[in-house]
């Protein structure tokens with residue numbers, strides 16, 4: 001088990017100050033969402049602190065870590081390894097260091113999302129999307145939705161993410177598309 005104090009020490013060793021500040025804002029936001037929607041706030045805070053633990057690895061280091069931990073690397077992830085795989089790699093590394101499985105799962109899916117997410121996973125996904133340091137079109141909609149419905153916030157967040165990726169001509173991983181289809185069922 002890794003507690004909040006240990007999580008702070010881990011990111012102090014690894015992450016530059018700017019990313020630590022982002023991580024703390026995500027931790028606070030995720031804990032608040034967890035309180036509102038029925039997940040464990042402490043677990044959400046730890047997930048927030050650690051979610052970008054491997055964000056500053058290079059593409060080569062990320063792929064090497066993925067291979068070391070036996071993680072699947074799909075064709076889209078192979079094109080943008082550090083961006084798409086920093087969550088799964090962090091989850092694997094921190095699991096080996098004793099992180100709880102539910103927190104590791106949230107970290108693994110924080111970038112792409114995926115179908116069948118737990119409340120804790122949704123809290124981290126939405127918190128990373130709309131922490132107060134972020135600013136981009138559509139964000140206020142997600143923030144407003146997150147006051148009343150976690151699922152509505154996830155649906156809007158994945159839709160905005162996919163529109164942005166497609167607008168840039170980038171690939172979409174199947175997990176993100178599955179989350180989009182799940183959250184827009186009936187449409």
Ligand SMILES: [Fe+2]
Nearest residue numbers: 051052055111
């Ligand atoms: Fe991230």
Ligand SMILES: [Fe+2]
Nearest residue numbers: 022051052128
């Ligand atoms: Fe992040």
